[in-house]
Amino acid sequence: MKAVVYHQFGNTNVLQMVEQPKPGIRPDQILIQVKAFSINPMDWKIRKGEMTLMSGSKFPKRTGTDLSGIIAGIGAEVRGLKVGDEVFGVVQNIMKEGVSAEYITLPASLVWKKPKNLSFAQAAAIPVAGTAAVTALEKMGNIGTQTKILINGATGSFGMFLLQLLRPKGADVTAVTGSKGTTYAKDWGAATVIDYTAENVLTSKETYDIVIDLSGKMGYQKAKPIMNPKAVFLNATPKPIEIPGSLLNNLFTGKKHQVILSAPSTKYTNMLLDAINSGLEIEIHKVFPFSEYQQAYEYAERGGYVGKIVVEIA
Incomplete structure (x- = not known):
């Protein structure tokens, strides 16, 4: 599978697309075919080495923390979700994990069904x-x-x-x-x-x-x-x-x-889903294809836009 990684701290030019093996699934995990991941300021703070006290300096690192996609595999202990479900989720440790890949495994506790009225891009914007x-x-x-x-x-x-x-x-x-x-x-x-x-x-x-x-x-x-x-x-x-x-x-x-130090949870996600069902809008300013990952981060870091920047994987 294709994944975006970096082997040193720096600007967007340290990002590179590589081939990696598809991850295995533990009993409590879900394998997701990633359809979209959002860009957050913490992504470039970590990549530039501004958060090394919490992120560490072990490479390679991926970028991105929240995503949406389609379930491609289920661990033996997972209940309530099935292969083919459209979902969104977030990594367990935003300082040390990343979702910028075609497939990603996440704990089932950090994966939720995508509302039918939301696009993959909108759903990827929710967790962080x-x-x-x-x-x-x-x-x-x-x-x-x-x-x-x-x-x-x-x-x-x-x-x-x-x-x-x-x-x-x-x-x-x-x-x-x-x-x-x-x-x-x-x-x-x-x-x-x-x-x-x-x-x-x-x-x-x-x-x-x-x-x-x-x-x-x-x-x-x-x-x-x-x-x-x-x-x-x-x-x-x-x-x-x-x-x-x-x-x-x-x-x-x-x-x-x-x-403000936050950690996604089912309690908070349910509150957000209730608000979305009551009319909360999710504005996606611009969507970049996976092949333009560097341009996506360069654009996001400039700021001055409304809503969210998202990368989509075909």
């Missing part, structure tokens, strides 16, 4: 970004109509899920996005939309109860002036050093800095 959005929602605690929330970088894949999950809560949500995302942000539930190309939210007189940075460009220190005295800053793209640092900081200040 969707779970992160549910985790962020839980970290926000009790929110209501008086809660003022700022989402910076609001129309990427994470923001796409979060805005729509927040909508039933009735919170006062301000979305910061580029000019291409303003209409989407309004449609997905933002009460106020700020185009960062025309206005700097950090110079605003408005303050917020919750600030969540999905762009990785704001940071806690920059956000503090627009945070209320007891506000929470949610960091969706923490550097390894920021994880213990945020805990220490929270001992000495009313303004809290929390990192």
Whole structure:
């Protein structure tokens, strides 16, 4: 089978397509013929060597963490799924595993049936970004109509899920996005939309109860002036050093800095599937064929788009 791997840290030029044997199946696993996998910021953070404390330096590595496809084989202990089912899923360890191959084995506990109304590309976009959005929602605690929330970088894949999950809560949500995302942000539930190309939210007189940075460009220190005295800053793209640092900081200040560390689960996936069945939209900005894997990652890393970038395998 064909697989995309890399043997050293670096830019997209370290990625290469190779031939590998099709994986065997353990009793608790499912063999999936991959039809699509999505691209997440963590993919290139790991590939560039920014997460070596957690990802390690053992090569070769694959890229990609969530996927959709068709079941091609079933382990003896697996129940409730069968060969031919259309499914989506995610690797168990996003720091050390990858799905960029024609076939992949996953634990049955991290595979779910694909909703019939979703394409393979849309289903592949659910696990990582969707779970992160549910985790962020839980970290926000009790929110209501008086809660003022700022989402910076609001129309990427994470923001796409979060805005729509927040909508039933009735919170006062301000979305910061580029000019291409303003209409989407309004449609997905933002009460106020700020185009960062025309206005700097950090110079605003408005303050917020919750600030969540999905762009990785704001940071806690920059956000503090627009945070209320007891506000929470949610960091969706923490550097390894920021994880213990945020805990220490929270001992000495009313303004809290929390990192979002998420792990897909059936509980979270069921919440997402319920939301999808109730009308949550999954916007796929661009789909690349497997042969254009380098171009796909180059495009994704540039940013500035709405929704998700996906690679499809014919």
